[in-house]
Amino acid sequence: MYKTTLTPRVSETDAVGHINNTTLPVWFEAARNPLFDLFTPDHDFANWKLVIVKTTLEFIGQLYFGEDVEMRIWVEKIGKGSLELHEELHQAGNLCARNKAVYVNYNLEKQQSEKIPEAIRQELSKHLWETSN
Incomplete structure (x- = not known):
């Protein structure tokens, strides 16, 4: 499991005192940085590999301002050229949101998906979700 702790900002709070619903997709994406590092270690957008196709x-x-949140990400499935993530957001020990995200390993120049390299598959x-739960 990948874990990331984020501190909510005042600007992410809505008029009724909750973290705004538009904030969570951004937080989940931020928690995926270790995955982005695996596929594109130099962060060169010209050679970026992971393209999101479903969430x-x-x-x-x-969720509220004033207490950190913990993002937890597992790999639920590894396909030939794609992967599915199971993601959870916890605050104060409570599960507050769950997300599924599907990414494709994509070659921007060729405009097609590519097989996930074996070294990345091993990492x-x-x-994996089933080995963690």
Whole structure:
């Protein structure tokens, strides 16, 4: 499992005192940085590999300013050229949101997906959902 702790900002709070619903996709993306490092270690956008093709966000509990959140990410499935992530957001020990994200390993120059390299597959395998739960 990959873990990332984020501190909510005042600007992410809405008029009723909750973290705004538009903030969570940005937080989940920030927590995926270790995955981006695997696929594009130099962060060169001309050679960027991971392209998101689907995300499904489920709100479970309320989130507030003033307490850090912990993002947890597991790899649920590794395909030939894609991967599916199971993501959770916790605050104050409570599960507050769950997300599924599907990424494709994509070659921007050729405009097509590519097989995930074996070394990356091995690293992703260390973070599988079923081995963690």
